Amino acid sequence: MAKKSYETVLFFFFFFFFVIVISFSSISVSAQVCENITGIFIPNSTYDNNRRLILPTLPSNVTAHDGYFQSSIGLGLDRVYAMGMCAPGAEPNVCSQCIETASDGLLQNCQNQVDAFSWSGDKTLCLVRYTNRSFSGLLGMEPRGAIASTADTNLNQTYFDSVWTKLMFGMISNISSSSSAGNNASKYYAGEDDVVQLPDFRNISALMQCTPDVSSEDCDVCLRTNVIDYQTCCRRRQGGVISRPSCFFRWELYPFIDTRISGGVIAAIVVAVLVAIILITLGVVILKRRKKKQEIELPNPTESIQFDLSTIEAATNNFSERNKLGEGGFGEVYKGMLMNGTEVAVKRLSKTSGQGEVEFKNEVIVVAKLQHRNLVRLLGFSLQGDEKLLVYEFVPNKSLNYFLFDSKKRTQLDWTVRRNIIGEITRGILYLHQDSRLKIIHRDLKASNILLDADMNPKIADFGMARIFGINQTVANTSKVVGTFGYMPPEYVANGQFSAKSDVYSFGVLILEIISGKKNSSFYQMEGLVNNLVTYVWRLWESKSLHELVDPGIRDNCKSDEVIRYIHIGLLCVQENPVDRPTMSTIHQMLTISSIALPLPLPPGFFCSNEPRSNPLAQGLEPGQWNSKSFTCSVDEATITDVIPR
Structure with missing residues (x-):
């Protein structure tokens, strides 16, 4: 009973404290503008694909670059320039979530506009912008977004206008004269201390920010224009937002950022905090006595x-x-x-x-x-x-292998769906290798680790074997080979050496499985010879019979040249020497730009000979005890988690 009372009191304290904090710090706003004047693009065009490729990279990059990041992707008229920024002081996970939400909103709502931006946020303020032209250092005044309260101030308007105008233009002067050096989120920002109390005890609170790439003079022009525009359109209203690509202005009749409150409320919070300290101290003592020792030590704090x-x-x-x-x-x-x-x-x-x-x-x-x-x-x-x-x-459509390797369910995967799956997996791996704030090698890419959402879009799963690489690191070694035999490249199985090219090899096998509808492990004794998928495809390449690999279920409803090109790319991925395999960025270009000429592939790793030798892993040999391009192959699909170390 005592334990229940303790938990109840503690719950109500934190609930009370949480409500107070939220009441005085909410910044919820959404000002999104999709511009039609500068042009439109065709959905699913190269520009659209570049837009969908670059925006998802902003959340991690913005948090990794002190709250401000610019980048671009593509060539010529299809090039997309993008930028993300968070208000200074935002927690990394809060900033990342804000950027992700704003990016998703632009992708969903700006369906064919080449120029769009969104100032938005719940727990912090952030900006996401994309366009088809370079804008770094240029003042962006158009398009403009405007939002105003529907309620009137109901005050002496002459007095109110005098106080309001003095506060707003004073803030602008302070921003222009005291901006920090360098391009970071804290440059050209003001808001937390800019509160004026009115005679009816309400507060005028305001927030202003410019993007850090513009000059202080341009920032001044942008913010002054915002304030004047608000006076013109929305005078007498109880608050509002004016937003432009280069600056943002918001004001309200309540302290939506600043946490200064009345003395009575402060006293109440102090008392509550003192009570909480006593309760928490008691709770810690109780928990220490009852808590079992955890077997796994996690960094504090984690991001989950x-x-x-x-x-x-x-x-x-x-x-x-x-x-x-x-x-x-x-x-x-x-x-x-x-x-x-x-x-x-x-x-x-x-x-x-x-x-x-x-x-x-x-x-x-x-x-x-x-x-x-x-x-x-x-x-x-x-x-x-x-x-x-x-x-x-939760991803509703289970895994790729659930559909791909079932003769009846496979009919739901026509060539269009399979091509999209290959392309989207490419983007996911490219993010891991290049675009995320960490460089990740997955090490266990296979059909069962690709999940499908309700629209059959793929999601890479199971990162239990993944490794983080340093920014300039290209290769690593291990004495324990883990992964799934058949998807692992020869240098990894033989010597314990892995890199981004290891994932490329696994991806190549996956391409060949998706096109053929056959498991890598499904090739058994054929005409007296031990065989596997890459060997089978290589023999088809040599005999100029690649069309025989294509799943009969899609053979009549696909472009033959396109499918053969994808098989060709798959063979480039499974070449024996990792140096010869293309990078994921090159693979993405090969898949999306049909005019790129493909080099001739060299023989793949694990090209099976006719010699009746057994699988070295099955013998329990150490990595490095064998190294041969041509050997008898295992068809075991089980994940290997323990090999005798060197």
């Missing part, structure tokens, strides 16, 4: 939400068999629904698997930092006693 075990148990009906989606090498996966109605997939890691602990820590630390539409999103985790749980977004 930690769920209570009881929350996950309720979401999955206590891990009911009816909620079970599947089972993998590291545990079971259950479908669940959180209290807010969000559907989730919960991976319950095995309590006895040592490798499961490594995977758990890897995913909590690594995947939480990644945000891309072609990567499965980690929503949070739970670590309590022996339970290790990972909570992901």
Whole structure:
């Protein structure tokens, strides 16, 4: 009973404190403008594809560059210039979420405009802009967005105008004269201290910001124009927003940023804090006595939400068999629904698997930092006693292999769908290798680790074996080979050496599987010879019979030249020497620009000979004890997690 009372009091305190903080710090705003005047593009054109490629990279890059980042992608008229910025002081995860939401909004609402921007935010203010021309250092005054309150001020207008005007133009002068050096989010920003109290005890609060690439003079012009425009259109209103590509202005009759409040409320908060300190101290003592020692140490803080075990148990009906989606090498996966109605997939890691602990820590630390539409999103985790749980977004259409390797379900994957799956996987891997704030090598790309959403768009999953590379790091070595044989390149299996080109090899095998509808492991004894997919495709290449690889279900409804080009690219990915394999950025260009000439592929790794030798991994040999381009191949598809170290 005492424990319940303690928890109840603590809950109500934090709820009370949370409501107060939110009441005095909310910044919720959305000012989005899609410009038709400068031109339009055709949906799914190269410009549109470049736009969809660059905007998802902004969240991680903005947080990695002190809240401000500019970039571009493409060539000529199809080049897209993009920029993201957060207000100074924003927490990285809050900034990243704001940029992601603004980017998604532009992609959804600006369906064919070549120029658009969005000033938005809930917990912070952020800007996302894209256009077809370079804008760095240039003052952007058009297009303009305007939002105004529908309520009147109901005050002596002469007095109010005098106070209001003095505050606004004073802020502008301060911004222009005291801006910080360099291009960062804190340059040309003011808001937290600019509050004036009116006779009726209401406050005038204002926020202004310019993009840091413009000059102080241009910033002054932009903000003054915003204030004048507001006076012209919306005088007498109780607040509003004027936004332009280069600057933002908002004011309200309540302190939407500043946290200064009355003395009575401050006193109440102080008392509440003192009570909370006593309660929390008691709680810590109780928890220390009862809490079991955790087996896994995680960095503090992590970028994932930690769920209570009881929350996950309720979401999955206590891990009911009816909620079970599947089972993998590291545990079971259950479908669940959180209290807010969000559907989730919960991976319950095995309590006895040592490798499961490594995977758990890897995913909590690594995947939480990644945000891309072609990567499965980690929503949070739970670590309590022996339970290790990972909570992901729910992806309804299971995995690619569920459809691809079933003769009936495969009919749902026509060539258009398969081509899109290949292209979207390319973007996901390219993000991991190049565009995210971390350089990630996945190391276990295969059809069962590609999930499909409701629209059959792919999402790369299972980062338990992923490795983080340094910015300038190109290769690494390991004494433990992990992954799935058949998808692993020869230099990795033989010498424990892996790099971005290891993922390229796995991706090449995946391309060949998607086109053929055949598992890499499905090639058995054929005409007395041990065979595998890459060997089979190479022999078709040599005999100029690549069309025989194409799944009969799509053969009559696809462009033959296009499919053959994709097979050609797949063969380039599985070449024996990693130096010969193209990078993911080159692969993306090859897939999207048909005019790019493809080099002739060299023989692939794991090209099987006729010699009846057995699989070296099956013999328990160490990596590095063998190294031959031509050998007898295993058809085992199981994930390898433990090989005798060197």
